[in-house]
Amino acid sequence: MSQPPLLDTPASGTAPRLSCCLAPFGVYTRFMLAAYLRGLLMIVSVLLSIALTIDLWPQIDTVIAAKSGNALRNLVVFCLLRSPHLLAPLLPFATFLAVWMVEITHTRNGERLLVANTGRSPLKSLCPAILLGLLAGPVTFTLDGLLSPASMREQIHEGLGRDALRLDRNRISDLVWIDTPEGLVSAHIAYEPPMTLRDITVFRFDPRFLMDEIIKAPVATPIPHSSRWRLDAPLVWKNGQKQTDMLLPFPAGEMTVTLSIYPLWLSVYGVDVQYLTLQTLRKLAHHDGEGYDAAHYRTRLAMLYSTLILPTIMAALACILCGIRLPYAPDGLVAATILAWGYAAHVATRICLLLGQTNVTPAWLAVSLVPCGLIIAMIVIVRRQKGTA
Structure with missing residues (x-):
């Protein structure tokens, strides 16, 4: 098969023109x-x-x-x-x-x-x-x-x-502090399913930032599809009770409290963002204010x-x-x-x-x-x- 000519042949009286095309x-x-x-x-x-x-x-x-x-x-x-x-x-x-x-x-x-x-x-x-x-x-x-x-x-x-060794989910975490809209929470995280909080203490404050209530329990379990947590055998202290230095047992022996803590975030607490899957990153990036700042996860996902x-x-x-x-x-x-x-x-x-x-x-x-x-x-x-x- 004949190849196309290198030079275009224009009409008589004009100079020949070099054919050029982009070859990516x-x-x-x-x-x-x-x-x-x-x-x-x-x-x-x-x-x-x-x-x-x-x-x-x-x-x-x-x-x-x-x-x-x-x-x-x-x-x-x-x-x-x-x-x-x-x-x-x-x-x-x-x-x-x-x-x-x-x-x-x-x-x-x-x-x-x-x-x-x-x-x-x-x-x-x-x-x-x-x-x-x-x-x-x-x-x-x-x-x-x-x-x-x-x-x-x-x-x-x-x-x-x-x-x-640091990210092993088979052990209970060290004591962590979580700032929530409902108060300050300290607890140990037990990662194995189902994820729970151990030795949890909730410190609640009044509008003047004075201590208003302290709730302590050995175990806190998240209630699925809600921001409620079930506390087993809680001890409660409220501002104004006579024995201010004592935590008194809750009468019913069990109580539920509202804590804006995203359970998925707790399950990956301490894990560097580069080790999180795309699915986890997407979920964490859309739950800002539930115990953590989502900027870290949004930036990682965008990057x-x-x-x-x-x-x-x-x-x-x-x-x-x-x-x-x-x-x-x-x-x-x-x-x-x-x-x-x-x-x-x-x-x-x-x-x-x-x-x-x-x-x-x-x-x-x-x-x-x-x-x-x-x-x-x-x-x-x-x-x-x-x-x-």
């Missing part, structure tokens, strides 16, 4: 995407090795001494189970590093100059970087939102590491969804900066400046995450600040480049 999956895209993927795998391996070493070293004795298997088996399983949690936050920055490293290598080898001589602009070279980000985004979401909680459940089951696009933005940023600032020859200072852009974006993402979790800014704003800022910065850089061309 052409030879250049496939070549660069393969190079990016190789660079990403290499960088991920290095970062994961460093992160595992830092994570394992302080608790290596605990891991080796676990009763789930021999020392070598425990070390291997621990590293495998910790990898999703350690790798997921680093993937967007690793994507930036992969594009940055490959672009500098191609500039030093003269391949970028060869591509530029064909008339291909840096903006048209974005396709491989965007494809890399579109591949890395779902991988980051899967590692962080799905595999990290699952691996922590298995780690707890195996009893490997300090987090596994999970942002990881679907953040690697794409980071990869495009590296490609644009390298294509404009390092067009034909490598420069150490410029390369370091571009690297500083990526690291600053990574640090800013962590800072915004902290701002959202502490309720300084709304979750959606904290999560969108860095991606939107980077998109605006890329548009400004490209427009300035076109203006000076």
Whole structure:
């Protein structure tokens, strides 16, 4: 079959015109995407090795001494189970590093100059970087939102590491204090189904914030589908009774009280948000005021969804900066400046995450600040480049 001619043949008396079409999956895209993927795998391996070493070293004795298997088996399983949690936050920055490293290598080898001589602009070279980000985004979401909680459940089951021992739900918690609209509550949490509160004490105050009532009971059980709790064998003290230093038994031997404490939140009390499943995060994000602040969970949920696009933005940023600032020859200072852009974006993402979790800014704003800022910065850089061309 005959191929289409390279030159369009116009009418007589006019110059020939070069035919050009965008090929998002052409030879250049496939070549660069393969190079990016190789660079990403290499960088991920290095970062994961460093992160595992830092994570394992302080608790290596605990891991080796676990009763789930021999020392070598425990070390291997621990590293495998910790990898999703350690790798997921680093993937967007690793994507930036992969594009940055490959672009500098191609500039030093003269391949970028060869591509530029064909008339291909840096903006048209974005396709491989965007494809890399579109591949890395779902991988980051899967590692962080799905595999990290699952691996922590298995780690707890195996009893490997300090987090596994700390988050073991088979033991009663230490004394916790919970601030509710009905008063201040102190209790120990028994996590095993059904979840209960042990040695509970409820301190109620009048509008002047003076002690009005104290209720103490050995066990408190939540009544399903309500904010009521059943107290077994409670002792009650009310302001104004003669024996102010005594807790008197409740006449009926059992009572129910209203406590705005979400049982699901109690069941995961003390569990880091990165170890919670998506379903649990969604439920906790919509029950603000029931004994806890939901900002932590809303920000975590929003950040999970942002990881679907953040690697794409980071990869495009590296490609644009390298294509404009390092067009034909490598420069150490410029390369370091571009690297500083990526690291600053990574640090800013962590800072915004902290701002959202502490309720300084709304979750959606904290999560969108860095991606939107980077998109605006890329548009400004490209427009300035076109203006000076």
